[in-house]
Amino acid sequence: xxxxxxxxxxRYESIITFYNNIFMLGIKSYILQFAPQxxxxxxxxxxxxxxxxxxxxxxxxxx
Numbered sequence: 001x002x003x004x005x006x007x008x009x010x011r012y013e014s015i016i017t018f019y020n021n022i023f024m025l026g027i028k029s030y031i032l033q034f035a036p037q038x039x040x041x042x043x044x045x046x047x048x049x050x051x052x053x054x055x056x057x058x059x060x061x062x063x
Contacts, residue, residue, distance in 0.1 A: 004012040032038060
């Protein structure tokens with residue numbers, strides 16, 4: 001079964017409709033950068049920053 005998602009005031013559609021009409025239109029230009037016939041090289045995301053310290057350890061939970 002398809003779930004319904006909020007599209008606009010008082011209007012709900014299936015998740016498939018959202019994916020095809022909203023999500024794909026928004027990401028289409030980004031996806032096309034990776035096509036074999038693309039003329040420009042795609043802008044890649046930078047490497048994520050590595051955390052140099054481990055998380056702090058708490059000995060007692062606050063009550």
